[in-house]
Amino acid sequence: MKLRYLHLTHRWLGIGLGLFILLWFLSGLVMLFVAYPQLTSAERLSHLDDLALQQVKLDVAQAWALTGKQGEPERVRLAMREHRPAYYFLQNGLWLSVWADASPNEHIQVKSVQDKPIKDKSNETAKAEATRIAEQFQGNAKAMAVTLINHDQWSISSSLNEHRPLYRVALDDAEASELYVASHTGEVVLDTKGTERAWSWLGSVIHWIYFTPLRMEREIWRQIVLWLAFAGVVLTSLGLWLGIQRIRFNRRYSHDRVTPYRGWARWHHIVGLNAGVFCMTWLLSGWLSLTPFGWFSDRSLSAEESARWAGAKLTVQDMKLPLVSSTANRSLTGIKEIEWLRFAGHSYLLTRNEQQESLIDPQSGVPVTSFSAAVLQAQASKLGAYGAVASAHWLSNGDLYFNQDAQITPKVLRIAFADALNTTYYVDARTTKILASQDSNSRVYRWLFNGLHRMDIPPLGDRLLARRITIFILSAGGVLLTVAGIVLGWRRVRRKWS
Structure with missing residues (x-):
């Protein structure tokens, strides 16, 4: 009797969810090759003119004053727009812009120096x-x-x-x-x-159920996707259990069959036994990606950690540009954007183009060489109550918890602490940026999501073609399994209707 109820639950969950799961598999295959639209930093920078520092006449403090805002900006950038240098200020979740090429000695109205936002x-x-x-x-x-x-x-x-x-x-x-x-x-x-x-x-729209009216209500969208995925986990778990119950290798069914089913039901049974574990873990990992009940998630740097890493608050008075000299000109050739940052109490210019980021001393305009492991460890020890640094190792090709592009970030220091959560930071020695951080919680999430959902597991992790082929084969099994289930479900519903 209990098995009958399990069969009925599996059947009607399949009828209700079969099409959703089929679309998840098919859209996931599309996403292997086409990502959701975005403008990457490299793409954005490639369209900008090289920064012309000789055109800059306002310093950061003067430009910030023209915005009329109080306090300090959270981030400041300098780049070219329409062949003119412009400052960009972020405060309270909103970017503002001020032209940087107006002379501070010109007695003109503020509104003529600071162009109005387009929307105004x-x-x-x-x-x-x-x-x-x-x-x-x-x-x-x-x-x-x-x-x-x-x-x-x-x-x-x-x-x-x-x-x-x-x-x-x-x-x-x-x-x-x-x-x-x-x-x-x-x-x-x-x-x-x-x-x-x-x-x-x-691809992405179907896979994430990313329809604008629904996605605008973030928590409603999250709950819908969360519980659809959970129902899928229940469906596949029941199917796998029932499939194992019905398979016979010793006391076989008539005509020496290992399954009692024929036609589409036979396909559903056999493919389910082969692809069922993948289908279940794939849906489980998708469900866990939405952090149900606050379980496992990526680790992100807190505001307190960022402040401790900086060593002191960065103010507009600290944000200086190098004098336009021959040394500065050589250092800033080919630069598309500058952003001010602070590390260990000192201010630096983070310069960018489409190939790389690097640090420059704001006083001399001379590039800053990579920071030593000792300097980075000393500042990392101030990030929290983690105790002493347990280990620090240079990485050239990342590790299981950090993907490293050696051309963009050739020198990355992994700093590990011996605290209860085994907290680890990955630091770019050239820019002082903390690229990632991990603890025991986020490491579990990495295996449950990246490992089970994206097949980012050894030896497939850094072998893109092999990983795609593996995902394609496993997803093909999932597609065949769900198609067979949909056919069986349609036949059952049609018989009920008739």
């Missing part, structure tokens, strides 16, 4: 400016339409909240590009292409 201009002027910015960013393309939006299907990410509302500019290039321009700063913050959008409808 007349509708036609704002659209014209967004059009000009997008066309300059993309190159040989003309704008066809400009729309002011808060969110759409491709701009849902919370990382864009700092720039909203956005101007979406559709271009007439061969790739059917659409660029998103921040209304407060005039920066291009997202780009999408026609093929990318089309494939993402079949």
